Amino acid sequence: MYLDLSHLKKRFSEKEVVQDLSLSLERGQLLCILGSSGCGKTTTLNMIGGFLTPDGGRILLDGQDITHMPPEQRPVTTVFQSYGLFPHMTVLQNVIYGLKFRAYSKAQAREKGAEYLRLVGLEGYENARIYEISGGQQQRVALARALIVEPKLCLLDEPFSNLDAALRVKMRQELKKLQRDLGMTMVFVTHDQEEALILADYMAIMEKGRLVQYGTPLDIYHQPADSFVSGFLGLDDLLWQPDGSVWKVVKKEVKGESPC
Amino acid sequence: MNKHGTSAPPPRPQGGGDRCGSAGKGASLDALFRLFGRGADKLVLLTLLGLVCLFVLVPIVFIVLRSFRGADGLTLEFYQTVWQQYRDNLWNSVFVGVCTAVLCTLFSVAAALFLATRQRWGKLLCMAILLITMVSPPFVSSLAYIQLYGRRGWITHRLLGLSWNPYNCWGVILMQSISFVPLNALFLNGMLEKLDTGSLQAARDLGAKPAAILRDVVLPLLGPGILVSLLLSFVRSLADFGTPVIIGGRFSTIASEIYLQLVGYSNLEKAAAMNLFLLLPSIAAFFVYRALMRQTDRLAQAGRSRQEALQLPLRRCGAAGVLILAVSLLFFLAMVLQYGCIFLSGFLRSSREGYVFTTQYLKQLFTYDRSTMLRSVGYALIVSLAGTLLAMLFSYYMERRRVPGRHFFDCLVTLPYMIPGTCFGIGYILAFNHPPLKLTGTAVIVLANMLFKQLPTTTKICSAALAQVPTSLERAVRDLGGGQWSVLRDVIFPGLRPAFLSCFVYNFSSSMTTAGAILFLISPGRKLAVFKLFDAVQVGEYATASLIATTIIVLVLAVEGSVYALTTLGARRPAPKRS
DSSP: OOEEEEEEEEEETTEEEEEEEEEEEOTTOEEEEEOOTTSSHHHHHHHHHTSSOOSEEEEEETTEEOTTOOTTTSSEEEEOTTOOOOTTSBHHHHHTGGGGGSSOOHHHHHHHHHHHHHHTTOTTOTTOBGGGSOHHHHHHHHHHHHHTTOOSEEEEESTTTTSOHHHHHHHHHHHHHHHHHHTOOEEEEESOHHHHHHHOSEEEEEETTEEEEEEOHHHHHHSOSSHHHHHHHTEEEEEEOTTSSEEEEEETTOOSSOOO | OOHHHHHSSTTOGGGSTTOTTTTOHHHHHHHHHHHHHHHHHHHHHHHHHHHHIIIIIHHHHHHHHHHHBOSSSBOOHHHHHHHHHTHHHHHHHHHHHHHHHHHHHHHHHHHHHHHHHOOHHHHHHHHHHHHHHHTSOTTHHHHHHHHHHSTTOIIIIIITOOOOOOOSHHHHHHHHHHHHHHHHHHHHHHHHHTSOHHHHHHHHHTTOOHHHHIIIIIHHHHHHHHHHHHHHHHHHHHHOOHHHHHHOTTOOOHHHHHHIIIIISOOHHHHHHHHHHHHHHHHHHHHHHHHHHHHHHHHHHTOOOOOSOOOOOGGGSHHHHHHHHHHHHHHHHHHHHHHHHHHHHTSEEEETTEEEEOOHHHHHHHHHSHHHHHHHHHHHHHHHHHHHHHHHHHHHHHHHSOOTTHHHHHHHHHGGGTSOHHHHHHHHHHHSEETTEEOTTSHHHHHHHHHHHHHHHHHHHHHHHHHTSOHHHHHHHHHTTOOHHHHIIIIIHHHHHHHHHHHHHHHHHHHHHOOTTHHHHOOTTSOOHHHHHHHHHHTTOHHHHHHHHHHHHHHHHHHHHHHHHHHHHHHHSOOOOOO
């Protein structure tokens, strides 16, 4: 397995936030960790990213034990919920910042930066300041900045939660395409069932620090592990694409409004 | 008591101001506000703006006019004399200002980074040291400097057996730098606390080591703050006359020369003209300062507030990290030595065998100077209460009402922040020494001067607090039937409660400790503690001076501690019964 979490544990003072979490993922796949707030999904992500040290368990990435490796050395990058963009730098400077610590000349870095800006659809914004661009554009800068260093694994912490609904749907599609094109392995944390079902190759549903179910969206839809999962997903029906992935989600709660 | 319900329909007959008792105070006050509201509101606003013009604009205009006024008409005579006679002093001022600005900023950045990266106890200790420096009177560093490193200094003479002359320009630069650090360090620390953790995490995530994070993220984000620190230190150095008078020896700057002209020769015209050399760079600095502050706001907007310590291990930050650690430790050590020296020397008497413990100076202070201390506290209390009220009202009108010309008034109120105290003081003498407004020699001129010198900071505190109160709350009160008075009482004042404490603390410690203009305005019969302190230092009564300084520090901490306790207790009290 490419990414392998085994028996991860984390407690903050008295509260066990993550309890004995094990799961694994193949290269080039996208894993969604889904759960309500406080279920331990962000803690798990921070342990993979190296910002928290697990109290027990092991993290293997591409055969290498990275459990105790500091974030700056891990071949893992993160797209933060608040983006964490450097407000004093331009868009291009933000994107190529990570290349400073890898063997790139200034010119090479600029060239590669332009390429990744094109990839996320931000051509022409090289010299814009962070506070001059919109939220969706900031999101793309953060994504390009995380991907340009060609990490072995890219983590995304509820990256679309600050965007409006329409933009969220658009970004979702773009991210999926980008991930397929680059063959990037990703772990995506969200509390939005629809987002998880549409994006994920694999889904991990967490509740109170425990992994409740792990599998493909199709598996989980057909065989929810327990009443919590089926209740939490709250699904009425899914619309499928020809390739077997989810195209649209029809939720139970929709009452009186015309289902889309 | 149903307050809002009764006040909703305007034309009810119970609306007169004479029925306070029967219909609930809030409702009748609302009604009163409706009847006389517009007039009262306008009156308050006009009074506020009038006061600001009178006590800020008029003195500045007077000082400018006076410096041009010769025996017959306008003249540049005073400027020519000053330029010819005091060119050396000017250069000295600029030289000291630049050196102080650079050195002080270096110290401040190091201390702020050190403070921001400390955990619990370390942070508390550093904050306590900075707090004491914030509430201690001026001249304290100079006083400690003489006692520790002077001709008969504890360290230079008694410990190392040196005999050297400490009275020179380097002493002035060093002491100014050290005494300006706390304010700058706390300001920079505030910026560091607002720093977006996301940016730091992202840099680390992308492979940046601590040294790179410091260089690429932390310092650039601190950039505008560093410039503000340079600017403020430069202007404060220009304005500072105490340090060069006490430890400059034969070295003198424009500010110390102004002090001499005014106190020694009572030459107002010359002093006014010399002051313009300070005023012009200060006003220029003021506009740069405002632009920079806007920039810091913008950089901080991306950030969110953060409680825990800054995750930046200074020890692993390379050469810069080591420098920061060394400089900040040096600074905090100097502070500990300085205050240790001040606290001790009030109780030590030098004799042939060494030092012996004595309460002799304490007794002297209590018998001779009790009235001075009480007067200082009284003045400070008046300024604190009046100043806080004024700041609250002013920020309310500026932030929440579309007052015509508000940018002008906002600018005017902030101006005294950068104007040297000597300038501001001389302006007051010139503006208020003849009828119809003859205030010189009264307590009013001293109080007004303190109040308006401090108003920029307190207004800023109140505005920041008001910005936290959403306008929707005001609308909700109006929507539910409350009037203008209900808005003030139920939304604005509660929202300003945290600001009240900060304003009071700032006003009180500033009033107890600032010397600047007060030295020229005070009348001989009504001396204040700071004045006595300056006298004592100048005539070499170091033990008495140390004791006065200690007393001021203890008094300020005691009063502010009790106000803090009162307001937090008040906040914890269960809410008064409503509806």
